[in-house]
Amino acid sequence: MSVFTSLGILVLAMLIQGFLQTSPSIFAIFYHYASGKTSAKKADDQSLSFILGVEIATATIFLITYFIITFFAAEKIILNSIFLWAMSGLFAALAFFTFFFYFRLGKKNRTTTKLFISRRMSENFLYRATHAKNRTDTILLGFLSSITELVFTLPLFIISSIEIIGLSPRFNFIFIILYIIVATIPLFAIRMSFKTRHNLAEIQRLRVKRKLFFRIIISAGYVGLAILTFLSGVIK
Numbered sequence: 001m002s003v004f005t006s007l008g009i010l011v012l013a014m015l016i017q018g019f020l021q022t023s024p025s026i027f028a029i030f031y032h033y034a035s036g037k038t039s040a041k042k043a044d045d046q047s048l049s050f051i052l053g054v055e056i057a058t059a060t061i062f063l064i065t066y067f068i069i070t071f072f073a074a075e076k077i078i079l080n081s082i083f084l085w086a087m088s089g090l091f092a093a094l095a096f097f098t099f100f101f102y103f104r105l106g107k108k109n110r111t112t113t114k115l116f117i118s119r120r121m122s123e124n125f126l127y128r129a130t131h132a133k134n135r136t137d138t139i140l141l142g143f144l145s146s147i148t149e150l151v152f153t154l155p156l157f158i159i160s161s162i163e164i165i166g167l168s169p170r171f172n173f174i175f176i177i178l179y180i181i182v183a184t185i186p187l188f189a190i191r192m193s194f195k196t197r198h199n200l201a202e203i204q205r206l207r208v209k210r211k212l213f214f215r216i217i218i219s220a221g222y223v224g225l226a227i228l229t230f231l232s233g234v235i236k
Contacts, residue, residue: 003167005228005231005232006163006166006167006232007163008224008228009159009160009163009225009228009229009232010160010163010164010175010179012221012224012225012228013156013159013160013179013221013225014160014178014179014182014183015182015217015221016152016156016217016218016221016222016225017153017156017179017182017183018182018183018185018186019186019214019217019218019221020149020152020153020218021102021103021113021115021186021207021214022115022117022145022146022148022149023054023142023145023146023149023186023187024186024187024190024207025113025115025207026125026129026141026145027047027050027051027142027145027187027190027191028190028200028203028204028207029125029126029129029130029200030046030047030050030129030130030132030138030141031043031047031050031190031191031194031200032194032199032200033129033130034046034047034132035194043194044191044195045135046132046135046138047138047187047191047194049135049138049139049142050138050139050141050142050145050187051142051184051187051188051191052139052142053138053139053140053141053142053143053144053145053146054142054143054145054146054183054184054187055142055180055183055184056139056142056143057142057143057144057146057147058146058153058179058180058183058184059176059180061147061150061153061154061157062157062160062161062176062179062180063176065154065157065158065161066157066161066164066165066172066176069158069161069162069165070161070165073162073165084162084229084230084232085229085230087155087158087159087229088225088226088227088229088230089226090155091155091159091222091223091225091226091229092222092223092226094152094155094222095219095220095221095222095223095226096219098152098215098218098219098222099215099216099218099219101116102115102116102215102218103115103116103211103214103215104116113204113207113208113211117148121148125141125144125145125148128140128141128144129141146183156225159225159229160175160179164176190203
């Protein structure tokens with residue numbers, strides 16, 4: 001398998017991870033309410049706890065996936081062409097889903113960024129975001145917000161683990177750390193927006209304006225992964 005193909009897959013996986021919107025949506029709501037209930041310093045400290053929760057979730061799931069894939073690769077159980085072609089099909093399906101259903105459709109949702117999650121789950125996150133009181137609450141909120149998108153991120157962890165294993169061992173955990181950093185960049189961007197005196201309404205308007213862009217980037221990323229993963233199966 002070409003090193004450039006592997007790097008292309010890793011870059012696309014990180015790109016998709018960086019543009020997923022569930023954690024940023026919940027984080028923006030949380031920061032807004034935290035700023036209204038506490039001092040700016042405490043709200044900022046709590047925001048870092050939320051980000052830590054996302055990092056813990058991403059690192060935990062990625063590492064578990066990586067070690068499982070490493071075991072299977074050593075035992076030669078999976079990682080053959082058929083498995084890669086199946087992953088390619090999965091990415092193609094995710095590309096279709098994210099373009100048409102990741103953001104809720106309909107006339108009422110044109111001016112919002114409502115996501116695929118159920119109304120009950122959305123209300124539960126809203127309650128948690130508005131009632132988080134301490135560091136434990138905010139870490140858990142960040143953790144759960146990241147887990148919510150597991151259907152989109154787990155395939156990314158799997159294919160990234162496969163490609164990382166195929167590269168030089170000394171770079172393995174560097175790529176994992178880089179992946180975790182990329183996953184939190186949107187949260188730090190929102191945090192900086194609040195710190196520079198922007199409010200939730202302004203952030204939300206910008207996210208609505210960029211909604212089509214997010215759909216295209218995420219879907220195109222999955223299409224790219226489908227193609228590269230299929231080619232990896234052919235080469236293999």
